[in-house]
Structures are given as C-alpha cells and as structure tokens.
Amino acid sequence: MITVIGSGRVGATTAAMLGLMGLDNKIVLIDIVKGLPQGEALDLNHMSSILGLDVYYTGSNDNADMRGSDLVIVTAGLPRKPGMTREQLLGQNAEIVHNIGKDIAKYAPDSVVILTTNPLDAMTYVMWKATGFPRERVIGFSGVLDGGRLAFHAGQKLGISPASIIPIVLGQHGESMFPVPGKSFVYGVPLDRLLKPEAMKEVVDETVKAGARITELRGFSSNWGPGAGVALMAKAVKRDERRALIASVVLRGEYGVTDVPVEVPIVLGRGGMVKVLEVELSVDEKAKLAQSVDAIRKLLNSLPEKYR
Numbered sequence: 001m002i003t004v005i006g007s008g009r010v011g012a013t014t015a016a017m018l019g020l021m022g023l024d025n026k027i028v029l030i031d032i033v034k035g036l037p038q039g040e041a042l043d044l045n046h047m048s049s050i051l052g053l054d055v056y057y058t059g060s061n062d063n064a065d066m067r068g069s070d071l072v073i074v075t076a077g078l079p080r081k082p083g084m085t086r087e088q089l090l091g092q093n094a095e096i097v098h099n100i101g102k103d104i105a106k107y108a109p110d111s112v113v114i115l116t117t118n119p120l121d122a123m124t125y126v127m128w129k130a131t132g133f134p135r136e137r138v139i140g141f142s143g144v145l146d147g148g149r150l151a152f153h154a155g156q157k158l159g160i161s162p163a164s165i166i167p168i169v170l171g172q173h174g175e176s177m178f179p180v181p182g183k184s185f186v187y188g189v190p191l192d193r194l195l196k197p198e199a200m201k202e203v204v205d206e207t208v209k210a211g212a213r214i215t216e217l218r219g220f221s222s223n224w225g226p227g228a229g230v231a232l233m234a235k236a237v238k239r240d241e242r243r244a245l246i247a248s249v250v251l252r253g254e255y256g257v258t259d260v261p262v263e264v265p266i267v268l269g270r271g272g273m274v275k276v277l278e279v280e281l282s283v284d285e286k287a288k289l290a291q292s293v294d295a296i297r298k299l300l301n302s303l304p305e306k307y308r
Contacts, residue, residue: 002234003066003108005100006076007031007059009220010116012040013227014073014234019048019055021231023238028058028065031076037061063103069111071237072104073230074127077117079221089118090299094307097123101130112237112272116141116226120173122299124248124261126307135250137272142173143246143263144229145222146207150179153206154191157199165191168279169207171292173248173263178292179204183279233268240270249273257293260300 002024004015008031015027027044029037037059044057058065066072077093097117104113104127113131115138117123124140131138147167155162166185171178181192181200192200206213214222236243246265251257254276255264265277281289300308 001026001028001069002071002073002238003028003030003069003111004073004075005030005063005066006074006117007033007037007040008075008079009223010079010226010230011073011075012044013223014075014230015040015044015057016047017227017231018234019044019053019057020051021235022053022055023231023234024071025054026056026058028060028069030060030063030065032061034061063100064107066104066111067107069108071234072108072111072113073234074100074104074113074115074117075226075230076100077123079118082215082219090122090302091304093117093119093123094126094303097126098130098307101127105131105133112137112139112270114139114141114230114233114237116230118173119299121248121261121263121296122303125250125300126303128250128261129307135252135273138250139233139266139268139272140173140248140261140263141226141230141233142248143169143265144232145225146173146177146179146263147246148225148229149210150184150203150207153203153210154184154195157195157203158186160186168265169246169263170279170289171263172295174295175208176292176295177208177263178285178288179207180279180281180285182282182285236268237270237272242267242269242274244268244277247273249276251276254278255289255293260293260296262293262296 031037041057041059146169150167151162151165267274
C-alpha cells in the first residue's frame with residue numbers, strides 16, 4: 001500500500017501518476033482538510049474506472065489510515081507563493097513535517113519515506129529526526145526535478161532530446177543549488193564542452209530559477225514535474241529497480257559531509273537508499289558544493305531545538 005500525505009496539487013498529481021504506472025492497487029490520500037482527500041480519491045477512482053486500472057484510492061483525514069504502508073510520500077506543507085523563496089517556508093513547515101514524521105513512525109514503522117516539502121533539505125532532516133528511521137529510508141525528493149530541469153534547458157540550447165543528457169545537480173534544493181555542467185554528459189561529452197560559457201550560464205540560471213519562474217507565471221508552485229519525479233522514485237522503491245538518480249539524503253562522510261541532507265546521486269531500491277554515489281569533483285567544483293552545503297547548514301542551525 002502507498003500513502004500520499006497531502007492532497008494539494010503535488011499530492012493529487014503524484015497519486016494520479018502512481019495509479020497510471022500501476023505501482024500498487026491500493027493508494028491512500030490523507031489531508032487535514034475535510035473532504036479534500038475524499039473528493040480527490042473519488043475523482044481518481046473514476047479515472048481508474050475509465051482507464052480500466054486495477055487501482056483503488058481511499059481518502060482520509062486520519063494519519064492512522066497509513067497503517068500497513070510500505071511507502072509513504074509526504075507532500076504536505078505550505079507551498080511557495082510568488083516572490084517567496086523555499087527557505088522562507090522553514091518555520092512554517094517544520095512543525096507540519098515533525099508531526100507527520102512522528103505519526104509515520106507510529107503507524108508505518110517499516111516504510112520508506114519520500115518527501116517534497118520545502119525547504120526540502122531541511123525538511124528531510126526534520127523528517128529523519130522525527131521518525132528515528134535510518135537515513136536510508138528517509139529520502140528528499142529534489143534532484144530528479146532539478147536534474148530534469150537542467151536536462152530540459154540544456155537540450156533546448158543544444159537542439160537535442162533531454163533524454164540524451166545525464167544531468168548532475170548537487171547540494172541544496174534551493175537558491176544555492178549547484179548544477180554541475182562538467183559532470184553532466186551527452187554520451188560521454190560534458191555539457192560545458194558542448195555549450196559556450198555564456199549559453200551554459202543561461203542554462204544554469206534557468207535551472208536554479210525554474211521553480212520561481214513557474215510560480216511567477218501561474219501564481220502557484222510546480223506540480224507536474226514534482227509529481228512525475230516522485231512517481232519515478234516510487235517505482236524504483238516498489239519494483240526494487242536499484243536505479244541511480246539524484247535525491248537529498250543525510251550524508252555520513254560522503255563528499256566530506258556528515259549529518260547534513262544533501263542532493264547527491266544515489267541508488268534507490270526497495271529498502272530505500274542502497275548507496276551514495278560519489279562524483280569525482282575538481283577543486284573548483286568541490287568549493288561550489290561546499291558553499292551549497294553551507295547554505296543547508298545555516299538552515300539547519302536556524303531550526304528550533306526540538307526539530308534537531
């Protein structure tokens with residue numbers, strides 16, 4: 001059973017994609033807003049009926065109904081508004097994630113947790129502490145989205161399919177994220193050899209500012225990209241794909257970092273993270289990653305003591 005906590009745009013989009021991919025025949029949507037998860041579940045059940053899917057959705061306002069889930073996806077929290085950074089959501093969302101984490105530990109103690117709540121890396125830390133789970137089972141969704149955005153914008157510049165690009169984005173999921181052109185490849189050729197410096201800088205800027213641009217254009221934050229990325233991660237877990245992708249996980253010495261969630265390449269399977277993949281970085285790239293990690297540390301240090 002898969003539970004999606006949070007029935008807003010990202011939660012509902014994710015739930016739809018989980019069903020379309022056939023990852024489980026029972027999906028539970030939970031939200032504190034009365035009627036919202038029930039209404040989404042009913043609509044999604046109609047979708048299943050129309051498409052002939054063997055997937056049944058249930059809506060609930062009680063976290064106890066996640067009981068028995070082997071995968072819990074957390075999209076709950078206040079979204080970004082136009083002009084707001086992910087970091088400004090820190091205090092407002094920490095309490096939400098902390099309380100959900102305690103309930104996950106109580107009702108789904110053997111589950112893998114994937115969360116999207118911003119600021120992502122700090123909320124991954126709060127969730128890890130609240131659940132008491134090993135780091136392998138608390139995964140922050142970010143890198144699949146950031147990498148996908150890098151591949152899209154680079155593909156636009158190069159006139160090639162984004163599917164031809166293996167993108168690498170490290171560090172913070174936020175304004176200090178570190179897209180790595182020299183380690184992002186088109187069949188072995190680094191992006192910074194295919195694009196001139198000015199064009200590469202534009203690609204990096206478009207990647208970093210993509211979320212803010214979407215929010216500015218339509219008045220609310222992204223959901224289609226996150227929904228697709230979370231579903232891809234869920235598939236890796238449910239089908240034990242042991243797939244390499246980028247996510248935010250608590251590091252234990254990798255990249256010279258300890259006890260800080262950082263966006264890095266990992267291998268993801270049924271039990272969560274199988275391993276961290278360490279990309280060989282130049283001196284300059286190491287320095288840029290360190291700056292991004294410092295931005296995460298500053299957020300963690302600003303968390304109230306009860307979340308740390």
